[in-house]
Amino acid sequence: MRAFTAxxxxxxxxxxxTLQSVPGMVLFAVTTFVLFRFGLDRTSLExxxxxxxxxxxxxFAAILAVNRLFVAERDQGGLDAIRLAPVDxxxxxxxxxxxxxxxxVVLEAITVPIFAVFFLDEWTALAPLAxxxxxxxxxxxxxxxxxxxxxxxxxxxxxxxxxxxxxLLVPVMIAAAGAADPLLAAGGPEYDRVAxxxxxxxxxxxMFLLVGYGVFEFVLED
Amino acid sequence: MAxxxxxxxxxxxxxxxxxxxxxxxxxxxxxWREFGERVALQDVSLELPHGRxxxxxxxxGAGKTTLLRVLATLLRPSGGEVSVLGCRLPREAWRVxxxxxxxxxxxxxxxxxxxxxxxxFCARLHGLEDADGRIGELLERVGMASRAEELARNxxxxxxQRIAVCRTVLHDPELLLLDEPGAxxxxxxxxxxxxxxxxxxxxxxxxxxxDFRAALAQRGIALLLGHGGSVAYAGPCEGLSASRAEAVYxxxxx
Numbered sequence: 001m002r003a004f005t006a007x008x009x010x011x012x013x014x015x016x017x018t019l020q021s022v023p024g025m026v027l028f029a030v031t032t033f034v035l036f037r038f039g040l041d042r043t044s045l046e047x048x049x050x051x052x053x054x055x056x057x058x059x060f061a062a063i064l065a066v067n068r069l070f071v072a073e074r075d076q077g078g079l080d081a082i083r084l085a086p087v088d089x090x091x092x093x094x095x096x097x098x099x100x101x102x103x104x105v106v107l108e109a110i111t112v113p114i115f116a117v118f119f120l121d122e123w124t125a126l127a128p129l130a131x132x133x134x135x136x137x138x139x140x141x142x143x144x145x146x147x148x149x150x151x152x153x154x155x156x157x158x159x160x161x162x163x164x165x166x167x168l169l170v171p172v173m174i175a176a177a178g179a180a181d182p183l184l185a186a187g188g189p190e191y192d193r194v195a196x197x198x199x200x201x202x203x204x205x206x207m208f209l210l211v212g213y214g215v216f217e218f219v220l221e222d
Numbered sequence: 223m224a225x226x227x228x229x230x231x232x233x234x235x236x237x238x239x240x241x242x243x244x245x246x247x248x249x250x251x252x253x254w255r256e257f258g259e260r261v262a263l264q265d266v267s268l269e270l271p272h273g274r275x276x277x278x279x280x281x282x283g284a285g286k287t288t289l290l291r292v293l294a295t296l297l298r299p300s301g302g303e304v305s306v307l308g309c310r311l312p313r314e315a316w317r318v319x320x321x322x323x324x325x326x327x328x329x330x331x332x333x334x335x336x337x338x339x340x341x342x343f344c345a346r347l348h349g350l351e352d353a354d355g356r357i358g359e360l361l362e363r364v365g366m367a368s369r370a371e372e373l374a375r376n377x378x379x380x381x382x383q384r385i386a387v388c389r390t391v392l393h394d395p396e397l398l399l400l401d402e403p404g405a406x407x408x409x410x411x412x413x414x415x416x417x418x419x420x421x422x423x424x425x426x427x428x429x430x431x432x433d434f435r436a437a438l439a440q441r442g443i444a445l446l447l448g449h450g451g452s453v454a455y456a457g458p459c460e461g462l463s464a465s466r467a468e469a470v471y472x473x474x475x476x
Binding site: 002003005006010013014017018072076077078080081082083084085086087221 | 294295296298312316319320321322324326328329330331332333334335339343344346347348349351389
């Protein structure tokens with residue numbers, strides 16, 4: 001637990017000091033909303049289109065943070081420093097997942113209201129939507145941390161990361177969009193099938209957290 | 223006690239024969255390490271008793287850093303057996319981590335953390351929860367107390383090396399693995415860090431250096447690696463002449 005808190009606190013401190021990930025993600029998301037607004041020439045979105053615009057934007061914004069997640073560990077020797085300490089390597093995985101999830105929550109806290117201003121006629125869906133986004137964030141963070149650690153040793157990591165990550169995240173997109181679609185329906189949120197899709201999201205999260213827990217130690221080996 | 227691929231003979235080999243099993247800090251037998259097609263270490267064998275110092279010499283690319291990283295549990299051996307502080311590597315690496323202090327080519331400092339934040343981070347990883355006193359003492363000893371709140375990115379290479387020495391000895395390790403510890407340090411800074419990483423009763427040291435003349439003047443054990451990572455000499459420092467070491471460096475001897 002001490003390693004988890006030490007690594008997480010270090011990552012959050014560095015992000016607060018350098019603002020290298022979250023501001024870029026927010027800027028990317030807001031710019032994408034503006035482009036969709038003019039590209040689709042719509043002032044209002046609902047159902048699957050609204051869910052797709054929101055979730056695709058969050059997903060691509062997340063890639064910016066995923067690419068940076070292990071930069072300090074790789075470039076400044078942090079990986080060696082942590083591996084030399086008597087700590088469980090999976091503490092690092094847990095800390096990276098949590099840090100990425102925190103970045104995503106902050107991103108969404110800022111950009112989902114902006115999305116609502118741009119595209120939604122009513123805001124009653126935002127509360128249940130938060131649960132969908134939270135579960136999607138966990139899946140994104142678990143998969144993102146694992147892929148980022150895999151790609152970090154490669155010279156083409158900025159390319160390999162997204163190439164590995166995007167196919168793995170297709171189930172998250174399908175389940176999150178399936179849950180968000182009825183919530184963003186025209187005329188107000190509907191709750192049919194939402195629970196089923198949330199269960200799928202939860203299952204995906206648990207599966208990738210377990211996979212990460214199981215393989216992360218080997219990923220860190222030379 | 224260091225022994226090469228073939229028994230080094232002389233004092234080293236005799237001492238090794240009488241050393242109790244428990245007194246061996248490092249035992250390496252037939253170690254190979256490959257990076258793809260390239261062989262970095264081939265058939266390296268050595269034994270080093272607790273509390274002794276081993277100096278590792280050799281030209282660039284001879285595998286000195288690779289050997290140190292294998293001993294530090296940062297690289298897996300491709301073949302052979304490695305035991306450090308009684309733990310077989312890589313299987314029992316988790317048991318030996320935390321008992322080793324490793325000073326490599328990189329200072330292993332986060333550039334966007336201050337000096338003291340970097341050391342606190344390492345202290346927490348090593349379970350030293352209330353380490354501020356120890357950190358303050360170490361910074362004082364390496365002459366960096368006034369820079370404690372400086373971001374690591376603003377330090378010169380020599381200053382970063384002094385902080386890296388503090389990080390290496392912060393948890394008072396039993397075994398020090400030092401890869402050119404004097405790199406970037408001026409004579410004054412070298413004198414400041416030497417008491418922290420120098421010989422001490424009960425502490426085993428492995429030091430990689432290119433300054434073979436100074437290294438061979440010390441009392442200790444030498445391991446000379448030739449081009450291709452093979453053992454050119456292993457035994458007491460006094461048994462290795464500077465001229466022979468120089469010949470290996472120049473590639474005239476293997």
